[in-house]
Amino acid sequence: MTNRRQAVKASMYMSMKLLLADPQWLIPVIIAPFIFTLVALFLYRDVSGPILLYAVLGAGLMGMWGTTVYGSGSSVTTDRWNGTMEATLAAPIPLVWIVVGRVIWNTLIGLVNGAAILVIGVLWFRTGFSVTDPPLFALATVLTFLSLSSFGLVLSTVYVLSRKGGFISNSIEIPVYIATGTMFPVILLPLVVQPVSFAIGPTWGIDAIRVAALPGYTGIGTGYWLDLLVMLAATACYFALAFYLYVRVERLAKRNGTLEEY
Amino acid sequence: MERPGLRVRAAQAAQVFTSSIRFGRKGTVIWDSPDMIAMQIVILPLVQISFFAILAGYIGYTASGVQYIVVGNALQTMSYAAVFSVANITSSDKWQGTLPTLMVTPANRMALFVGRAFFQAGLASLMALVALGYSAALFGVSFARADVPGLLVAVVVTGLTMMSFGLLISSIGLYLRTAMIVANVFLFLTMLVSGVNFPVSALPGWLQAVGYAIPMTYGVEATRLAIAGASLGQMATALGEDVLSGAVVLALGYLLWEAFERLARRTGRFEEY
Numbered sequence: 001m002t003n004r005r006q007a008v009k010a011s012m013y014m015s016m017k018l019l020l021a022d023p024q025w026l027i028p029v030i031i032a033p034f035i036f037t038l039v040a041l042f043l044y045r046d047v048s049g050p051i052l053l054y055a056v057l058g059a060g061l062m063g064m065w066g067t068t069v070y071g072s073g074s075s076v077t078t079d080r081w082n083g084t085m086e087a088t089l090a091a092p093i094p095l096v097w098i099v100v101g102r103v104i105w106n107t108l109i110g111l112v113n114g115a116a117i118l119v120i121g122v123l124w125f126r127t128g129f130s131v132t133d134p135p136l137f138a139l140a141t142v143l144t145f146l147s148l149s150s151f152g153l154v155l156s157t158v159y160v161l162s163r164k165g166g167f168i169s170n171s172i173e174i175p176v177y178i179a180t181g182t183m184f185p186v187i188l189l190p191l192v193v194q195p196v197s198f199a200i201g202p203t204w205g206i207d208a209i210r211v212a213a214l215p216g217y218t219g220i221g222t223g224y225w226l227d228l229l230v231m232l233a234a235t236a237c238y239f240a241l242a243f244y245l246y247v248r249v250e251r252l253a254k255r256n257g258t259l260e261e262y
Numbered sequence: 263m264e265r266p267g268l269r270v271r272a273a274q275a276a277q278v279f280t281s282s283i284r285f286g287r288k289g290t291v292i293w294d295s296p297d298m299i300a301m302q303i304v305i306l307p308l309v310q311i312s313f314f315a316i317l318a319g320y321i322g323y324t325a326s327g328v329q330y331i332v333v334g335n336a337l338q339t340m341s342y343a344a345v346f347s348v349a350n351i352t353s354s355d356k357w358q359g360t361l362p363t364l365m366v367t368p369a370n371r372m373a374l375f376v377g378r379a380f381f382q383a384g385l386a387s388l389m390a391l392v393a394l395g396y397s398a399a400l401f402g403v404s405f406a407r408a409d410v411p412g413l414l415v416a417v418v419v420t421g422l423t424m425m426s427f428g429l430l431i432s433s434i435g436l437y438l439r440t441a442m443i444v445a446n447v448f449l450f451l452t453m454l455v456s457g458v459n460f461p462v463s464a465l466p467g468w469l470q471a472v473g474y475a476i477p478m479t480y481g482v483e484a485t486r487l488a489i490a491g492a493s494l495g496q497m498a499t500a501l502g503e504d505v506l507s508g509a510v511v512l513a514l515g516y517l518l519w520e521a522f523e524r525l526a527r528r529t530g531r532f533e534e535y
Binding site: 022024025027031032035036038039040042043044045047051081168171174175177178183184185188189 | 331357
């Protein structure tokens with residue numbers, strides 16, 4: 001257990017060092033959610049009232065999401081580019097613990113990014129920021145952070161086997177914004193898409209955040225605590241799935257020996 | 263050694279150009295995977311249009327307001343190929359270690375410069391046409407009055423001018439460690455500054471200036487005119503501005519490419535990180 005904790009800590013520390021050594025890589029991570037936010041808020045420019053705070057909250061969540069999705073993709077892809085993939089896989093600790101550290105780090109950056117976008121949205125569009133229930137808002141935000149991490153971990157398994165990690169993470173960024181109701185209620189989505197939305201943990205977290213922040217907001221309609229419960233259940237499933245997949249993927253990668261093959 | 267005549271040099275440039283197009287296609291790794299082709303041409307345009315169309319509908323935009331946004335985004339989706347992929351050509355050379363080899367070839371630089379990006383211009387136009395198909399089939403945009411030849415011209419011209427814009431960023435990437443950072447910025451920036459989702463006039467003055475420097479702004483205008491039924495003659499101003507801005511960014515990109523190539527040769531820092 002100590003070894004695993006050390007691996008997670010060391011992996012987070014390494015991610016931080018890599019970012020500090022080459023901070024320009026923060027730009028692609030934050031730029032898409034930032035521009036999407038600006039465009040969305042410009043579309044809201046003739047609207048007033050609580051819906052503006054709804055949009056700004058969604059913008060912050062897009063920032064968190066975008067960083068998690070992009071960061072998960074790059075957490076493994078960067079190893080390929082740097083030629084450190086084999087060395088990482090050969091480390092005497094299961095790969096999943098190394099990736100857990102990276103994903104937690106990326107989600108932390110996402111949290112900062114989300115907060116920055118929130119502040120910019122509030123200041124630029126003068127939406128004001130009054131949260132109905134600050135403790136519940138904080139709790140929902142922290143648990144959504146956890147759920148995003150678990151989702152990022154599941155996504156990252158794909159990137160171990162695929163050389164198209166960057167392309168995939170670019171491609172799924174907008175679908176996750178849509179599916180999780182960052183900017184509009186998921187109920188507006190086509191019926192075939194809604195089950196997918198409800199299977200994504202952060203969809204419920206985003207709803208809980210809004211229930212705690214906006215006066216009179218009902219959202220999905222399940223209420224704050226049930227939202228959190230469903231999200232936590234989904235999060236537990238993601239972690240279990242990610243750990244299972246990593247064992248399989250790591251075995252497959254070692255057996256085939258084609259990790260860096262193009 | 264005597265320099266070949268103009269005709270020979272033109273023939274050599276044409277040969278470099280065509281082989282560069284072929285190489286541009288072969289170098290596009292994702293084109294070996296049908297799933298990636300589907301993702302780029304079928305899925306990406308659909309999700310981008312859907313995001314903004316549903317958002318606009320939720321805010322309460324009228325049907326025509328939503329369609330304005332749908333058409334703008336349909337054209338903007340070409341940026342994935344014309345801007346992002348083209349801008350990353352230089353970075354790919356750096357990653358794959360092929361940049362020094364490229365630099366020492368005596369091939370015509372302009373033919374090489376444009377040729378390698380040309381495949382992406384075609385792909386960009388195809389993406390925009392698929393996206394416009396979505397706008398008709400799923401988002402209620404009427405093409406009943408559309409001037410089809412004019413529309414095709416607007417899409418293809420914008421594919422080429424945005425490819426030129428991508429080449430400008432690619433040239434900057436020759437100097438930078440990677441063009442991917444700048445490419446990411448400009449992949450999405452046109453959503454904000456080019457009249458894709460709202461008129462350029464809604465932006466602060468300094469952002470309007472950025473918008474008017476990018477060919478996409480004129481391409482979107484020309485496309486909307488064509489869908490509204492304007493003839494090629496009526497689209498001439500928008501198309502002319504599209505071509506002019508494309509020519510300016512291409513020339514600027516080429517000059518930068520040459521300048522950075524000279525710098526790289528002088529300092530021997532082709533691939534320094």
